[in-house]
Amino acid sequence: MSASMLFTPFQVGALTLPNRIIMAPMTRSRAQRPGNVPTPSTAIYYAQRATAGLIISEGSQISAQAVGYIDTPGIHSAEQVAGWKLVTEAVHAAGGRIFLQLWHVGAISHPYFHNGALPVAPSAVKPTATAFTGNGMEEVPTPRALDTHEVKAIVEDFRQAAKNAQAAGFDGVEVHGANGFLIDQFLQSGTNLRTDEYGGSLENRARFALEVVQAAVDVFGADRVGYKMSPSANLGGISDADPLATFSYLTGQLERFGLAYLHVMEALPGHFMAPKESKGPIAPALRKIFTGPFILNGGYTKEVAERALSLHEANLISFGVPFIANPDLVARYRTDTPLSQADPSTFYGGTDKGYVDYPSSE
Numbered sequence: 001m002s003a004s005m006l007f008t009p010f011q012v013g014a015l016t017l018p019n020r021i022i023m024a025p026m027t028r029s030r031a032q033r034p035g036n037v038p039t040p041s042t043a044i045y046y047a048q049r050a051t052a053g054l055i056i057s058e059g060s061q062i063s064a065q066a067v068g069y070i071d072t073p074g075i076h077s078a079e080q081v082a083g084w085k086l087v088t089e090a091v092h093a094a095g096g097r098i099f100l101q102l103w104h105v106g107a108i109s110h111p112y113f114h115n116g117a118l119p120v121a122p123s124a125v126k127p128t129a130t131a132f133t134g135n136g137m138e139e140v141p142t143p144r145a146l147d148t149h150e151v152k153a154i155v156e157d158f159r160q161a162a163k164n165a166q167a168a169g170f171d172g173v174e175v176h177g178a179n180g181f182l183i184d185q186f187l188q189s190g191t192n193l194r195t196d197e198y199g200g201s202l203e204n205r206a207r208f209a210l211e212v213v214q215a216a217v218d219v220f221g222a223d224r225v226g227y228k229m230s231p232s233a234n235l236g237g238i239s240d241a242d243p244l245a246t247f248s249y250l251t252g253q254l255e256r257f258g259l260a261y262l263h264v265m266e267a268l269p270g271h272f273m274a275p276k277e278s279k280g281p282i283a284p285a286l287r288k289i290f291t292g293p294f295i296l297n298g299g300y301t302k303e304v305a306e307r308a309l310s311l312h313e314a315n316l317i318s319f320g321v322p323f324i325a326n327p328d329l330v331a332r333y334r335t336d337t338p339l340s341q342a343d344p345s346t347f348y349g350g351t352d353k354g355y356v357d358y359p360s361s362e
């Protein structure tokens, strides 16, 4: 096993990454209110982490309808694009690369964010989730099922958001198909009870995901579009009758685009995102189907990552929590410097404390 594999360059679509260490997308809930605009602190935060092979931004809502968490940034207004421009300029000036994660929460939301209206979803299936609103933690209600023409309009919102990401200077976009949000709600059989062209057969359930990917590819080109999925997670109570078949089919369809990468979150046992009842592992089957760059995520340490790379389980590994408290994670892994521990009380929301004040080791 080569101990240096994490630090070798790798070609991801249009980009040559200097190492295999990806910064996983992480919501930090520090956008400016009102307007959900990324701030100058956000630019500092990402620029501090620019030695990552690739940064994937926190989920960013593609429309006003797409929001489900307080103080999360959007990519649908001119102010938001201007805010993100500061971020991409800072990351590029620091020598880094950054994709924007395109996000629609679907049912995982609350009327608080929609002037009292219900959140939207493929079908009126109540998630098991709470929403953090301006009034604290609140129960997520049963959503309203989208009409067919509304589904098509959301695909166009994704297209416009990708255009906005391009205008903001991002190197590409990641389609957020993971964690029980809108795209996942369409894909998985437990949340999709539709009888139109977006429901029923596996082909129909995957249609929304693939139309969104096509829209992003139309804007950026396939070599600047990635896709994130979490085939064995059950966030928001999401479920599928046959996850292996569902995610294998979707992966086979994604393979046809020649995407920059496939990003699979399949948490290692004991991880906080691992399901109570294991549905996995599914990633090894997907790895055989998808021939492009393959990112694994979910509880990896340097040692476990090195092992996964040497066994060809993945080409790249993404790290979430380790990047919060270690802006120089790449250097620390390279020099075997002990990691700082992140404070979970400042993961979401608040000030620059726990955001841009974690020091580098040198």
Ligand SMILES: Cc1cc2nc3c(=O)[nH]c(=O)nc-3n(C[C@H](O)[C@H](O)[C@H](O)COP(=O)(O)O)c2cc1C
Residues within 6 Å of the ligand: 024, 025, 026, 027, 028, 057, 058, 059, 101, 176, 178, 179, 228, 265, 271, 273, 297, 298, 299, 300, 318, 319, 320, 321, 322, 347, 348
């Ligand atoms: C604070 C926090 C926020 C997160 N926000 C997002 C997000 O916006 N989009 C996403 O796809 N995953 C999100 N995740 C999941 C991470 O991308 C990653 O899948 C997870 O943390 C597991 O990787 P790790 O064990 O290396 O942290 C978040 C995780 C954390 C801890």
